[in-house]
Amino acid sequence: MTLRQSTADPDIPVGGLAFFGSEVRFAREHAGMTQTQLALATAYDRTYVSHVENGSLLGSAQFAESCDRVFQTSGYFGRLAERIRERNHPDWFLPYVALEKAAASISDYSNTFLMGALQTPEYAEAIFRAASPRKSDEEIKAHVEARLSRREVTDRKSPPHFWLIIHEAALRIPVGSPKIMSAQLDYVLERASEPHFTFQVLPFRAGAPAAEIPFTMLSPTADEEHPVLYSETTGKGGHLNDSQEAVRKWAGKFDHMRASAASEADSLRLIHQIRREHECTDG
Secondary structure: OOOOOOOOOOOOOOOHHHHHHHHHHHHHHHOOOOHHHHHHHHOOOHHHHHHHHOOOOOOOHHHHHHHHHHHOOOOHHHHHHHHHHHHOOOHHHHHHHHHHHHOOEEEEEEOOOOOHHHOOHHHHHHHHHHHOOOOOHHHHHHHHHHHHHHHHHHHOOOOOEEEEEEEHHHHHOOOOOHHHHHHHHHHHHHHHOOOOEEEEEEOHHHOOOOOOOOEEEEEOOOOOOOOEEEEEEOOOEEEEEOOHHHHHHHHHHHHHHHHHOOOHHHHHHHHHHHHHHHHHHOO
């Protein structure tokens, strides 16, 4: 079948998530299929298809490939999804995105903002607007879309196991508004119910954390062998390091904080409590 082209640039679609979703909807309707039928044909559920079509989620690589098979579009959806994922990430961040997509396990420590793959659209937008108040709405939208595209890692059929340590400060800092924070913590709690997520909160009472900056360790194997360390430095982007010495050092920091953090059950109770506090602040 013949698909439409972006009016601005046929190679780089404008409004990537919305464009991808509209293309899926166009192809589905052209094929005379309902969302439920497409869900069955791609082995995803109808809610997932709906989120993709309304532009709130970029279809995973597996979903895109399945669409190409169902609609016989010769790799169009696969190429389009990949281009959208890469388009709005800075060059220095692309190697991390590739590692994140291939990881079997991800260990992350967040001390100010929640990790990108867990952010809601409103929370991500508030972060970008605070960091870059002079950027246009279109530029902010592009950054948000790039960040939301990272949810593919959490939504794929065989996602990595996430072990996430979140400093209490990251849960309490009012990003955007109390309403945005309440919704963001609702999303965290929703994810916490899934078996491939383990959340621990590092409370204020634990004292000074072992790490002064956020960092992530990504491993291509489930037993966490040969991990790669990712950390960010102010004004210089991110840094990937696979040296055994560096990985051992930061893995030790992660283990120390894991031991100091609240248990998973206590952590979820604290997240619930902080979420209610944000909700009460909203009025």
